[in-house]
Amino acid sequence: MLGRVNHIAIAVPDLAAAVASYRNVLGARVTEPQALPEHGVTVVFVDLPNTKVELLEPLGETSPIAAFLQKSPGGGMHHVCYEVDDILAARDRLAASGARVLGDGNPKIGAHGKPVLFLHPRDFFGTLIELEEV
Numbered sequence: 378m379l380g381r382v383n384h385i386a387i388a389v390p391d392l393a394a395a396v397a398s399y400r401n402v403l404g405a406r407v408t409e410p411q412a413l414p415e416h417g418v419t420v421v422f423v424d425l426p427n428t429k430v431e432l433l434e435p436l437g438e439t440s441p442i443a444a445f446l447q448k449s450p451g452g453g454m455h456h457v458c459y460e461v462d463d464i465l466a467a468r469d470r471l472a473a474s475g476a477r478v479l480g481d482g483n484p485k486i487g488a489h490g491k492p493v494l495f496l497h498p499r500d501f502f503g504t505l506i507e508l509e510e511v
């Protein structure tokens with residue numbers, strides 16, 4: 378069911394500082410910030426030869442990463458995003474196996490304009506999983 382790792386996400390308290398660090402210290406190519414109010418985050422992507430790193434900053438009062446940053450104020454690894462061919466088939470298979478699909482269970486459109494879903498970290502060894510249909 379799982380395809381490639383689409384991205385690894387890191388929650389950060391200050392996106393501009395994180396971008397400067399990835400660009401100037403690590404020498405990476407970083408996209409322009411993209412506000413995603415529906416998801417409560419502003420994101421940039423660090424383009425790497427084999428995958429991407431997504432840097433996430435909270436946006437708005439109900440950001441899903443606010444509680445995460447309260448626990449880890451300096452930032453930290455937030456989720457891994459795997460590609461799937463058919464997100465509805467993946468969702469139904471996961472739900473049948475007892476995994477908790479977050480939200481109302483319906484895919485939302487993510488940062489790449491593709492449908493995404495999230496799976497509860499307690500069901501996957503303490504790691505929040507995002508699925509993206511490609």
Ligand SMILES: CC[C@H](C(=O)O)C(=O)SCCNC(=O)CCNC(=O)[C@H](O)C(C)(C)COP(=O)(O)OP(=O)(O)OC[C@H]1O[C@@H](n2cnc3c(N)ncnc32)[C@H](O)[C@@H]1OP(=O)(O)O
Binds near residue numbers: 386441458487493
């Ligand atoms: C889609 C746009 C963009 C893209 O790539 O296209 C993005 O990736 S946006 C990313 C931000 N969106 C989300 O994270 C949506 C899914 N997240 C959620 O629904 C919540 O954040 C949730 C359910 C993971 C946690 O929310 P809750 O209010 O329940 O927070 P708690 O602090 O009570 O957490 C419960 C439990 O889970 C542990 N936890 C929370 N977040 C993470 C995490 N990122 N990785 C690992 N574990 C996490 C938390 O520590 C609690 O564990 P416990 O054992 O109870 O202490």
Ligand SMILES: [Co+2]
Binds near residue numbers: 431456507
């Ligand atoms: Co993501």
